[in-house]
């Protein structure tokens with residue numbers, strides 16, 4: 001028998017606490033909840049500056065912790081949980097967010113900033129409701145909320161502070177104190193939920209369970225039907241079209257588009273608001289559930305059921321517009337840092353200060369300082385306390401992984417391509433839109449002919465680097481064990497081919513590309529000794545295609561005119577016998593063409609071709625005798641589709 005009947009609704013379900021915090025475990029165990037503990041591997045590195053309010057940071061971190069476990073469990077633990085709970089506790093004082101101290105000095109800095117003052121403790125909580133799917137994708141709904149508690153600290157003397165720090169208690173606790181133990185002695189008063197300070201707002205959590213299990217029937221992921229309160233209490237849901245595919249390991253970037261489609265919420269949370277997100281198997285579609293206190297939208301339905309959006313301006317909208325207005329500045333800051341080799345310098349010598357970095361990259365100190373600060377704000381660099389007045393700088397994990405020129409997944413060359421080729425093309429976007437033509441010609445005409453080869457090589461470097469990042473997702477998208485020979489049509493440097501043979505030991509791949517490309521791709525193959533990848537020079541629109549039982553088309557079709565596209569598909573179809581496969585990899589647009597932004601923005605600079613949805617590609621291929629067997633939204637740079645020749 002448990003005090004809160006809602007807890008009992010979870011009996012028989014696989015509930016997972018995505019946390020290593022012993023306090024959260026204890027709070028939930030004491031409440032009678034039965035669950036497994038699977039600590040999250042999500043690193044708490046979200047860029048705080050990107051959040052409008054501190055609680056949003058805590059909530060987002062909680063979401064990412066929970067999602068990481070929800071995604072990992074079916075793969076690593078071979079079971080899909082019914083519910084995953086994630087939480088993140090932070091302390092805010094004087095506009096700063098304090099998490100767990102990294103060392104004693106950090107604990108001292110935190111505790112002295114709290115001394116004699118009132119501060120806020122926020123715990124963000126995420127509840128992920130998972131739905132098992134036939135394929136290996138995960139459908140889930142996300143409920144998130146936060147709780148705020150105010151705590152006032154007494155004046156703390158130096159002795160007291162150090163005695164407390166030396167007790168060891170502060171180290172694994174947000175803000176550097178544990179209110180439930182020795183830290184309780186530092187506290188003058190607490191306004192709000194005590195357990196929230198300890199790490200988990202139990203009361204609010206139970207109220208949310210009540211909403212989930214007693215008051216709401218959630219959206220059916222298959223039909224995207226509306227949410228209705230069983231007791232007809234009005235619900236307002238804002239459906240956000242997050243059509244941009246979100247990399248499974250990254251923090252979500254919400255698409256700007258909002259579609260309002262629901263009713264009002266009767267449930268009132270005490271101090272916070274609740275959100276319900278739904279991300280389908282394409283990680284698309286987000287739904288927010290507001291309580292009536294925070295409702296800023298009024299929604300009506302017209303006679304034909306269409307939604308009339310009477311949205312009043314709200315603060316969030318300005319944030320979105322500012323983000324878009326500044327987007328080009330952020331891109332250029334990344335390109336510039338990359339061009340100066342900043343991420344390579346900081347990889348070799350982490351912790352350098354601005355002056356030392358300026359010397360290394362041969363730039364002005366003032367300019368370097370400004371660039372470094374911008375990079376920190378964008379989450380590309382982080383500062384390091386060197387004990388000197390000037391901070392040191394180091395790469396974030398993302399920069400280490402993708403921005404160094406020598407890392408395995410380096411996007412350095414692709415970023416240079418963005419800077420040197422795409423940036424000037426986008427400067428002509430107005431003309432491109434007005435005239436409906438690509439502006440590549442205009443930009444290229446100013447280029448010396450002798451530079452063409454250098455440009456071609458740079459382009460190959462760019463394609464190679466982005467192909468390497470996408471390669472694993474493409475190569476692992478489907479079971480290709482029944483194919484023995486493949487032809488990567490327009491396979492350039494062989495980045496995809498080498499990944500394919502790595503994943504599929506019985507496969508050998510012939511890469512077909514133009515003679516000049518094959519010639520220039522030699523330096524990219526030096527590190528590879530495997531003879532299962534061969535290169536054949538030829539024009540895929542004219543020359544004979546190598547015989548294979550699997551044809552691979554990665555980022556080819558979107559760039560071709562309709563005429564060329566049909567020529568190529570007809571040629572591949574003619575080369576195929578029944579049962580042969582076609583592996584197509586592109587960015588697949590949503591069926592309503594509302595995203596993902598990566599695909600739609602790329603279309604703005606495309607010379608001849610067209611971006612398409614999976615269904616559109618499927619129809620095209622069907623016209624050439626290929627039946628689509630499987631489609632995979634990989635959440636990497638490219639999606640994939642496997643078809644069979646009928």
Ligand SMILES: O=c1[nH]cc([C@@H]2O[C@H](COP(=O)(O)OP(=O)(O)OP(=O)(O)O)[C@@H](O)[C@H]2O)c(=O)[nH]1
Pocket residue numbers: 018019020021022023024039040044065087088089090100172173174177178179180183197198199
């Ligand atoms: O008074 C107290 N305040 C805070 C705590 C504990 O502090 C940590 C907060 O850190 P976080 O939210 O990042 O959670 P982790 O411990 O790292 O575990 P996760 O696996 O969930 O990331 C939390 O443990 C609080 O309980 C305290 O004990 N007293």
